[in-house]
Amino acid sequence: MKKLVVLTGAGISAESGIKTFREMGGLWEEYDVMEVASPEAWENNPELVMRFYNERRKKLLDAKPNEGHRGLVELEKYFDVQIITQNVDDLHERAGSKNILHLHGELRKARSTFDSNLIYDINGWDLKLGDTCEKGHQLRPHIVWFGEEVPAIAEAAAICESADILVVIGTSLNVYPAAGLLDYAPKNIPVYLIDPNDVNTSNNTITFIKEKAGTGVKKLINLLPNIRN
Secondary structure (H helix, E strand, O other): OOEEEEEEOHHHHHOOOOOOOOOOOOEEOOEEHHHOOOHHHHHHOHHHHHHHHHHHHHHHHHOOOOHHHHHHHHHHHOOEEEEEEOOOOOHHHHHOOOOEEEOOEEEEEEEEOOOOOOEEEOOOOOOOOOOEOOOOOEEEEEEOOOOOOOOOHHHHHHHHHOOOEEEEEOOOOOOOOHHHHHHHOOOOOOEEEEOOOOOOOOOOOEEEEOOOHHHHHHHHHHHHHHHOO
16 A cells, blocks of 8 residues: 655634634734734733633634545544654544544643643643642643644655655645755655645655645545555
């Protein structure tokens, strides 16, 4: 069974009503995103950071997986599918995908400010100052903030190196280090890019599917049988 690696970005969740920072115009309640999504923001105003992520979590609970998410589950019948997502939502999981690596953390989880290995599921949407880990230290959103390292990037690169097919969905390929993952894929494999917008890339071997995620994944499914083994 061929290994199909899928790199997903905000575009696949947009059809489920999940807004991106860029769609917010870079602002939220008159604050720049750096004031709600950075280590400095956490240090300077943890109450605002908590409220920001609580609101995002509350909206996520009302969202549902769309045809793009469900189409990737369908592909598991034919391929060994590994999803690498830049998204912090859990819509891939809720759709039923089995192998998912989150590059930028997970909105419905919290982690200890003392020991980053202590990670907890959040029941509901509310995380508060005073909520602590088992060692008594404050919990923070389990999110990779601007300016922080991306711990999962090495694992993601290794997954891309083992790909037989690479699919990119709903990402501008402008955010690093995730955008550099394409460079780790074997040079001779098929690469498909699903996005309704023009995406600048130097890779001339990409097959572009200029559609939103839902319709784009359907078209992808119709293309892929030619290379099933």
